[in-house]
Amino acid sequence: MAKASSDALVIAVAKGANGPVILDSPLSPAALASLKETLTALGVTGAADQVVRLPGHPDTGATILVLAGVGPVKGTAVTEEALRRMAGATLRALAGLKHVVFAVPTTTVSHVAALAEGAALGSYQFASMHTSASGRKLPVSKVTIHSTLAKDPELAAALERSSIVAKAVNATRTLVNEPPSTLYPATFADAARELSKGLPVKLTVLDEKRLLKEGWGGIMGVGQGSSRPPRMVKVEYKSERAVANLAFVGKGITFDSGGISIKPGAGMVTMKCDMAGAAAVLNAVLAVAALGLPVNVTGWLCIAENMPSGTAIRPSDVLTMFGGKTVEVLNTDAEGRLVMADGLVAASAEFPDVIIDVATLTGAQVMALGHRTAGVMGDEGVTAALKAAADRAGELIWPMPLPEELRPSLDSPVADMANIGERMGGMMTAAVFLQEFIGKSKDGETIPWAHLDIAGPAFNESAPYGYTPKQGTGMSVRTLVAYVEDVVARSA
Incomplete structure (x- = not known):
């Protein structure tokens, strides 16, 4: 993945049988090895809905690195619903930031669409009737999903569907x-x-x-x-x-x-x-x-x-x-x-x-x-x-x-x-x-x-x-x- 400037880079962590497992990511081997050694100390488990923020790494071009849990997986296969839920939990947790980049495994067009749908659903906020905006964080305004499927001819229609359904x-x-x-x-x-x-x-x-x-x-x-x-x-x-x-x-x-x-x-x-x-x-x-x-x-x-x-x-x-x-x-x-x-x-x-x-x-x-x-x-x-x-x-x-x-x-x-x-x-x-x-x-x-x-x-x-x-x-x-x-x- 080319380094992209953003507020946050999100990588996925699964809940493995013997502890947390970092799924495919753009981190260099050295950075990845260093991160793996600290997961337990950081309290990272890979459980669904867990979102952990870390300082950004020079490899990423992002201000912060985010470890987002997808729950248990079989092998390296992540379900659409796990991706949808992970994206939603992450967008909720990162409210107040402007640009979030997802660099998580997407092996099918439906995986990318699920991420997009989850992000759109997770960023929802009701326009409440509070008279003060104090303490309220605006939803993330831009989401980028890095995927090898970016040029797939079916992707545009799948993302359009995600947008319509989430709306x-x-x-x-x-x-x-x-x-x-x-x-x-x-x-x-x-x-x-x-x-x-x-x-x-x-x-x-x-x-x-x-x-x-x-x-x-x-x-x-x-x-x-x-x-x-x-x-x-x-x-x-x-x-x-x-x-x-x-x-x-x-x-x-x-x-x-x-x-x-x-x-x-x-x-x-x-x-x-x-x-x-x-x-x-x-x-x-x-x-x-x-x-x-x-x-x-x-x-x-x-x-x-x-x-x-x-x-x-x-x-x-x-x-x-x-x-x-x-x-x-x-x-x-x-x-x-x-x-x-x-x-x-x-x-x-x-x-x-x-x-x-x-x-x-x-x-x-x-x-x-x-x-x-x-x-x-x-x-x-x-x-x-x-x-x-x-x-x-x-x-x-x-x-x-x-x-x-x-x-x-x-x-x-x-x-x-x-x-x-x-x-x-x-x-x-x-x-x-x-x-x-x-x-x-x-x-x-x-x-x-x-x-x-x-x-x-x-x-x-x-x-x-x-x-x-x-x-x-x-x-x-x-x-x-x-x-x-x-x-x-x-x-x-």
């Missing part, structure tokens, strides 16, 4: 991080318009008058307790070369107080994130449009604010959902499934090949799978494809069943069904409820469908890690984009 994830994070005083149904719709500018998409916003007139009983019922009325936003991308017609449905509760079934105070603290599913769906559709993938994709953003008031729905109220099915509301804090039901019926009416919905739907998801792994339920073919896409994208999802014995627990004596049922396995019970609103295809078969419950991984209340910041994570955007790409690849 979509970061836009999702920003929407989630906005306080509910500034992001509510009307302004969420405005944000969707702004984000879609310049892209080949059609945006349709249904306001409360149209929702009421057309019988969107779920979303109107949930939103009727708020002074800020609901919106349904439809985002359509169509390709003349489309090989598939897909529908994504996202939960967009801009704040969830629980309604009349009000949450405890501590349970409301993070409820600005209850619109993360709709934000992910919006930005996934926009990313697909920006990539120009040969598919038709429609996103349905089911946006409402769930508040208690004299006009709010009550336990025992019965709502008539879009499409005519009736639901007895036994708990107003099980509101997400009500707005999603309307969206699923609307999506079904257009006869897509597949429906995928994304929602921060249940606390039971967190109990079952923790804060970093989403649950996926539905038709086996769709859930398996989503799991494969998530694995490729670097997101964690896990398939869960839809036990048939859960459906009777949703029976109601006064309506077609109730909005809550069996408490144990509540993540699956909620999915069983949603399943009732999936329509038939033109040939009379039930439309293939999957439900992603991202309640835990959509919002990070703990310390940042890898390329994942505190607060909004952008969970599921990368999985949805990878899923669409896989659909295209399978049609070839």
